[in-house]
Amino acid sequence: MSGAEADGVVVWVDGRLVPAGAPALDAVDHGLTVGDGVFETCGFEAGQPFALTRHLARLRRSARGLGLGDPDEDLVRRGVAEVLAATPDPGRLRITVTAGPGPLGSARTSSRQTVVVAAGPAGPPHPARVVRVPWTRNERSAVAGLKTTSYAENVVALARATAAGADEALLANTVGELCEGTGSNVFVERGGELLTPPLSSGCLAGITRELVLEWSAAEGLPVREAAPGELAWSVLDDVVRGGATLALSGSVRTFVPVVALDGEPVEVGPLTARVAALYAVRAAADVDP
Template identity: 30%
Template sequence: MVHEQGAKLCFTADDRIFLGEGLFETLRVVNHKPCYPKAHWQRLKKAASFLGLALDVSFEVWLEKLNECIKLHALQEGGIKAILCSGRAPRGLSARSKETSLTLIAFQYIRNSQPLSLLSVPWLRDAKNPIYQLKSINYLEAIIARRHAEAAGVDDALFFNFQHHATETTIANFFIIKNDQLLTPALHCGVLPGILRERLLCLGKKQGIHCFELELLKADLLQADAAFTCNVLQGIRPIRAFDNHVLNVNHPLVTKLNHFLALDEP
């Protein structure tokens, strides 16, 4: 496992990373500590197993290396990007690498909690495509969608699948609030199993909030009392507008959820 200050990774021409085969996790660091390290480790292990990538790192070693990285860079607030590279292999799509590498990159990060605007992505996703449930290094679709949104003067884009069910934004899961209930797209819609998404569902249920994972249409978002995106780095960000439809950014349930997260044991 390697610690890097910034993007200094070097690859040979036959490295599988040039075919987009690789995984990553982005952890938030608060008060010199990594947030939700076990959940990130578990998700990375599961994805690596699916792709057949070796990740022979116990949770104890994972946590030790994260803390070493934080200490090495004197990181009080920010993040760590953990990149699992697939390594070198013979030419061919089905070829497999025998050696993988895990690199930790520390970075500074200041949260932007300002409400954001979204628009619908002008193409649809296949919910059965397994890549959408992996934290893959291949972000080309998200890059194209984000640039499309910004060219239209909007902050981010929301994907829909072939059944016209909402899935996620380019970098975050999303929720809507309706009648004080918390609703989010089900994983089978083609959604990344986000760490903060899962925490919000668990915390909400513990606090007696009705939480549902289901199929959400565009009409559901337009009729929502409020909506927000979430990921571990950004936290909760209210959605102020979707496809030019204005939404409430001051819903009391969002305030409660932020309070629950502040008390959550990372």
């Protein structure tokens, strides 16, 4: 793993900033060999990460769900501070915690976690272009709802989207419900409401999703988590026909409308536009809501 300031990325590993090109990660780290790790990503500006407290709480939940010990939050916060002190421009912050060095197989033997904090550039939020892909999320998976480093499925799905001229792929779950994107939660505006799939669908409990629900409720806007089965995969056909609209949420993406589905232009819903404006105002007012 290369280190600090390579291609604008600053990297900190286990207590130190890593010079560009210096060895930084054990070759048999379980996060590398079998994807045995968890991570969080958030945006930052002027040296301040957005919603860091919520992200660290989810990092802990993911680690517990994977059977790892709780990450050392003081160590992680120290890494975040040192990385952002060396990163003047706004961008993307990633915190990764793995099971540490281990065997080449799936068995876990080490109790020494590896902690990596990295920061690099990220473009500003923009309306999304999405495509449907044929693969599914397994809502009954052992890691459903956990933010793990086992991201190969997302890499393949996002590559399909990119090849089609889009910037996100949407996935169903195994029972034909709309689930999520590769790195985003999805919202559907229809009938005067804005709905997002329930966590029982297998989607990630996104931090931005959480804030959209909380802030919208505080404003009295009709934004809610759908009931199980309420958002079938076929709702995307309604979007193409103009009977519904879409939005995406994510920690760097923020909350943005979808303007194209499978290469076809789609409208931006009025409630989606109101929620996007609300999110921008509330996020600007509190860096750690």
